[in-house]
Amino acid sequence: MRAARARGLNAQAGFEMLIQQMPHYLRYFGHIDAADALRADADFLREIIYPPAMHGEIAQPLRYHSPSVA
Numbered sequence: 001m002r003a004a005r006a007r008g009l010n011a012q013a014g015f016e017m018l019i020q021q022m023p024h025y026l027r028y029f030g031h032i033d034a035a036d037a038l039r040a041d042a043d044f045l046r047e048i049i050y051p052p053a054m055h056g057e058i059a060q061p062l063r064y065h066s067p068s069v070a
Helices: 002-006 015-028 032-040 043-049 052-057
Strands: none
Touching (some): 015 032, 015 043
């Protein structure tokens, strides 16, 4: 990540994608209440998963704005 960003590339570690997928996995395995709670507020999980050096990116994860991405 550091090397890619140092070269000016838009690199992401994938933590946000993992967090966004978790409610789907929880719901699939029957943990509906946990899935709904995580979907409502996953900040505590972000603080656990993101490495300390990337905590500054928690509040504003990169969002891709493209008309071809739904």
